[in-house]
Amino acid sequence: MEIRNETENGVAVLTPVGRIDSNSAREVEEALLPLFDQPRPVLVDFAALTYISSAGLRVLLLAARRSKATGVPLRLAGMSKAVDEVFKISGFAKLFQIHADRAAALAAGGTG
Template sequence: MNIERLEIDGVSVAAPVGRVDSNTARELEATLVPLFDEAKAIAVDFERLTYISSAGLRVVLIAAKLSKAKNVPLALAGLSQPVREVFQISGFAKLFDIHERRADAVAALAKA
């Protein structure tokens, strides 16, 4: 897995590419967790993510908890159909501000 990081309109964007599973979840966690000390708002763009396991969901849950604890808005974007299904079945879709595209998530967060 590779993770692209960039800043758009004051929003930190992390975009994992490939799969988030038990072998790669720590890499995603190591990228996301420090952002909550640096960023004013965070968007995670899953457009190029093909698979997320329970280990990956755990990292996303950690991000949600940090978002609340540190008052840093968090949004998700670009969930592919398989990833969206995992979020819906697990109930995670109800926990997050989810947008169709990265630009939509960034626009919403830039206003926050």
């Protein structure tokens, strides 16, 4: 799958495009987890994501653990209704700092 990787305002921004399912979750894992080896905050922008399954939630849980262990903040932004629904059903919404969109997430600052 296409995964954009940029830096904006000192924040590492990862933008997965399309679907995160059991077939593509590995690619997201390989792109996302190494970002916690650097001190910049990490933002996963879901604006171009149409779909996520529990395989994708697993990768985000691994990222949250890496964030907690390293102290590198993790933020999420730009969830569609479908993606937001999966986060809520799974009880994942409360585990993350979730912003309406990328601009709001970049403006948030702070430690988490």
